[in-house]
Amino acid sequence: METLKGAIPEGLKQAIRNSTVDELRSTCSSLHRFFLHLDPFHQMITQLADPNHALCGKSKDAAFKSKHLGNHCFSTADYAKALDCYTQALRKAPSGTGDMETNLVATLYINRATVLHKMNLFEECLRDCTRALHISPSYAKAWYRRGKANASLGNYKSAICDLNMAKSVELSLSGKRQIEGELKILLDQCQSTSVVVQDKKNNCNAVGEMPQIKLQCVSMQDKGRGMVSSCVISPGSLVHAEEPYAMIILKQCRETHCHYCLNDLPADRVPCVSCSIPLYCSHQCQVRAGGHMFRIYSENNGIFKNLPTDLREYAAEVIQYSEEEIEDITEHKHECQGVNWPVVLPSEIVLAGRILARFLLNCTSEDIVNFVERLDLSHCYKDMPAESKLDSHIFAIVLLNSLKYSCGTMLSIDGVSISQVVIIISQIKVNCMTVVRLKSIDAQGLSGHSGEIPFQSNTHLTSTVEQVRVGKAIYKAGSLFNHSCQPNTHAYFLSRTLYLRTTEVVAAGCQLELSYGPQVGLWDCKDRLNFLEEEYAFLCQCTGCSEVNLSDVVFNAFHCVNSNCSGAVLESRVLDCEKQKIKHFPITVNAGNNGEIYEACHHVFKQNSAALHIRPGYCLKCDSYCDLETSHVAVDKALICIKRLQDAILSKEISSITVSDALRSLQLLRLYLHPYNKLIAEAEDNIAQAFCLAGELQLSMEHCKASIQILEKLYGTDDIVIAYELVKLSSIQLFLDDDTAVDSISQIDDIFSRYYGHHADLVFPYLQYLRREIEKFSLKSLQ
Numbered sequence: 079m080e081t082l083k084g085a086i087p088e089g090l091k092q093a094i095r096n097s098t099v100d101e102l103r104s105t106c107s108s109l110h111r112f113f114l115h116l117d118p119f120h121q122m123i124t125q126l127a128d129p130n131h132a133l134c135g136k137s138k139d140a141a142f143k144s145k146h147l148g149n150h151c152f153s154t155a156d157y158a159k160a161l162d163c164y165t166q167a168l169r170k171a172p173s174g175t176g177d178m179e180t181n182l183v184a185t186l187y188i189n190r191a192t193v194l195h196k197m198n199l200f201e202e203c204l205r206d207c208t209r210a211l212h213i214s215p216s217y218a219k220a221w222y223r224r225g226k227a228n229a230s231l232g233n234y235k236s237a238i239c240d241l242n243m244a245k246s247v248e249l250s251l252s253g254k255r256q257i258e259g260e261l262k263i264l265l266d267q268c269q270s271t272s273v274v275v276q277d278k279k280n281n282c283n284a285v286g287e288m289p290q291i292k293l294q295c296v297s298m299q300d301k302g303r304g305m306v307s308s309c310v311i312s313p314g315s316l317v318h319a320e321e322p323y324a325m326i327i328l329k330q331c332r333e334t335h336c337h338y339c340l341n342d343l344p345a346d347r348v349p350c351v352s353c354s355i356p357l358y359c360s361h362q363c364q365v366r367a368g369g370h371m372f373r374i375y376s377e378n379n380g381i382f383k384n385l386p387t388d389l390r391e392y393a394a395e396v397i398q399y400s401e402e403e404i405e406d407i408t409e410h411k412h413e414c415q416g417v418n419w420p421v422v423l424p425s426e427i428v429l430a431g432r433i434l435a436r437f438l439l440n441c442t443s444e445d446i447v448n449f450v451e452r453l454d455l456s457h458c459y460k461d462m463p464a465e466s467k468l469d470s471h472i473f474a475i476v477l478l479n480s481l482k483y484s485c486g487t488m489l490s491i492d493g494v495s496i497s498q499v500v501i502i503i504s505q506i507k508v509n510c511m512t513v514v515r516l517k518s519i520d521a522q523g524l525s526g527h528s529g530e531i532p533f534q535s536n537t538h539l540t541s542t543v544e545q546v547r548v549g550k551a552i553y554k555a556g557s558l559f560n561h562s563c564q565p566n567t568h569a570y571f572l573s574r575t576l577y578l579r580t581t582e583v584v585a586a587g588c589q590l591e592l593s594y595g596p597q598v599g600l601w602d603c604k605d606r607l608n609f610l611e612e613e614y615a616f617l618c619q620c621t622g623c624s625e626v627n628l629s630d631v632v633f634n635a636f637h638c639v640n641s642n643c644s645g646a647v648l649e650s651r652v653l654d655c656e657k658q659k660i661k662h663f664p665i666t667v668n669a670g671n672n673g674e675i676y677e678a679c680h681h682v683f684k685q686n687s688a689a690l691h692i693r694p695g696y697c698l699k700c701d702s703y704c705d706l707e708t709s710h711v712a713v714d715k716a717l718i719c720i721k722r723l724q725d726a727i728l729s730k731e732i733s734s735i736t737v738s739d740a741l742r743s744l745q746l747l748r749l750y751l752h753p754y755n756k757l758i759a760e761a762e763d764n765i766a767q768a769f770c771l772a773g774e775l776q777l778s779m780e781h782c783k784a785s786i787q788i789l790e791k792l793y794g795t796d797d798i799v800i801a802y803e804l805v806k807l808s809s810i811q812l813f814l815d816d817d818t819a820v821d822s823i824s825q826i827d828d829i830f831s832r833y834y835g836h837h838a839d840l841v842f843p844y845l846q847y848l849r850r851e852i853e854k855f856s857l858k859s860l861q
């Protein structure tokens with residue numbers, strides 16, 4: 079990329095950096111003409127699209143190496159390592175046409191199945207056996223291992239069928255005899271335990287909720303198009319659900335999450351059939367992303383023709399997966415012919431490639447200009463930084479040429495088609511959503527998402543909730559929702575589906591807005607504005623950024639020099655941002671909900687707003703002067719101690735000196751900072767964690783409560799952030815057997831059902847455990 083960029087003549091670079099949308103066709107065509115005579119450009123295309131350069135491709139030798147290492151680990155009972163080696167071998171093993179390759183994959187699945195059985199992961203073992211049978215239906219070891227897995231799961235009827243299949247396809251007499259022995263034991267076991275010989279049915283968790291509310295897309299003066307409700311909507315209502323147009327996993331999640339649905343990977347992960355990078359949670363996800371797998375045996379190959387009818391039917395059902403039912407959207411297929419694209423290209427460029435691949439499926443019937451028009455996404459080309467304009471030109475040319483090469487299409491590459499790809503790249507910048515998952519540290523300890531015992535009694539662990547960024551995606555209709563730093567709509571994801579749910583009452587005709595990341599309470603106004611401008615190239619016009627709110631006034635305010643005064647003292651950076659908002663703030667006799675804002679800014683509101691005179695360093699309530707330089711020095715010193723405590727928490731090496739230093743620093747912060755300053759909340763939270771790790775739960779609870787009290791001022795009492803904090807608090811309360819846990823848990827439950835509706839338990843299984851704890855308290859109170 080840098081080589082290509084460096085080779086472009088300065089004049090052309092400058093023309094591209096200064097280009098407008100109208101000039102795109104000409105700048106794109108000039109750059110393309112230049113690249114066509116440049117060797118490094120052709121080398122790059124070959125590397126990206128020529129199978130001979132499949133650097134991330136399959137390698138039989140590498141697969142055998144990992145397999146042998148896996149066998150060695152298995153023989154020394156290092157099952158975790160053996161599991162990893164077999165997965166690595168599966169990633170590298172070619173699934174080509176020859177018998178040898180296909181059998182290698184089947185053998186690897188069975189080796190891994192054996193390890194999974196040893197690790198008591200029976201469901202995973204069963205799935206690997208079935209995968210081996212899809213490739214090699216007369217593989218006796220696969221039927222045998224499948225029988226053992228089914229027996230361990232209590233699926234006795236299937237286990238007996240599997241072992242009968244193993245017996246019938248096993249060639250050696252000794253092998254047949256061994257299986258007969260196993261069958262006899264299994265039948266005896268069934269009789270002696272009088273188990274009903276019937277399969278357990280899997281309990282599918284039906285999600286199934288559909289949005290019932292009609293929304294309208296309208297144009298607004300300051301934000302372009304946006305979504306409004308046509309009726310009054312109550313809090314917690316599902317207003318939108320949508321599958322992505324294109325999606326990509328983030329680099330840091332490649333080894334932990336499915337590359338198609340972005341859920342956690344199970345132990346029996348399935349690799350891509352063409353390259354050694356993506357891992358999927360299931361065969362379905364693999365097919366949807368990378369296409370169907372080659373099968374050497376047809377179902378009518380006659381190997382089962384001598385079997386009794388019922389066994390033949392059973393075997394056919396096991397080995398036949400319904401390929402027709404799995405939609406193959408080939409999200410990844412075009413990316414693994416040469417060097418794996420996600421490995422070498424930025425994720426938004428890979429995403430653009432995925433969008434283009436959808437166009438190329440129909441490019442004979444539709445031209446690219448129509449396609450981009452039909453996508454109907456807003457873009458920010460004119461506001462893009464000059465260097466990004468140049469990068470998007472280079473990437474657009476590389477993408478189109480690589481796609482033409484790897485898909486073998488007749489697409490004509492010229493100024494028109496390249497300019498459309500530049501537009502797609504700038505659309506991705508504005509419309510891309512980050513896909514996040516909720517992770518609770520306790521969820522790891524929960525078996526099967528059922529909400530079992532979250533911690534052992536001898537360890538002092540708080541339960542925390544973390545938001546993990548797992549992917550990026552384009553949702554066509556979802557892109558029509560504008561941003562607000564005080565959103566009334568909450569976005570979350572289940573697998574690939576985007577869900578939007580209202581978090582408050584939304585009046586008819588009112589805009590439905592979600593947060594693109596920044597939120598009041600999370601950052602101050604200035605940081606939010608900067609972020610939105612840099613990331614999405616717009617100046618935020620939301621209520622949070624244009625009307626006074628308590629959070630922005632106190633977020634990083636200093637304490638008034640008069641210790642009894644509750645006024646806020648602001649430094650110039652913050653004041654510049656708040657001045658305009660304060661100027662237009664309605665001054666009413668009845669303070670109502672604004673009471674606390676008046677409390678922090680009382681003096682300002684006494685002034686005539688036309689001649690409003692607010693100065694940095696002066697209390698907004700009593701107008702006393704505060705030397706902010708001295709305050710800064712003291713606060714910085716205190717923060718060093720708090721940082722030391724944070725490091726100690728991370729390394730779990732808390733000493734009493736670090737804690738007492740932090741407590742003294744907290745006093746200093748309270749002295750110099752406004753009582754609702756976010757830094758105090760963070761210090762309280764760190765001290766709560768330290769006390770928790772040290773086993774001082776009562777003290778931990780007090781500091782945790784103090785932190786939540788401040789956060790409630792910054793976010794509001796019923797924000798989801800408060801629920802996440804209450805999860806921590808309730809875990810300590812439960813440890814202490816403190817019945818105020820009941821209130822915390824009820825509040826968590828209320829907030830979660832407003833933000834996640836019926837999906838709350840799916841998104842956060844720990845809730846089920848918390849509810850059971852409430853029941854225990856109410857039973858106790860009855861006794």
Ligand SMILES: C[S@@+](CC[C@H](N)C(=O)[O-])C[C@H]1O[C@@H](n2cnc3c(N)ncnc32)[C@H](O)[C@@H]1O
Nearest residue numbers: 301302303456509557558560561616618619620
């Ligand atoms: C994902 S799109 C939302 C739909 C868009 N308004 C449209 O017409 O297609 C994001 C763009 O909408 C506009 N936008 C969204 N939220 C805004 C806000 N709070 N203030 C100003 N502009 C906003 C900006 O132009 C931004 O680049």
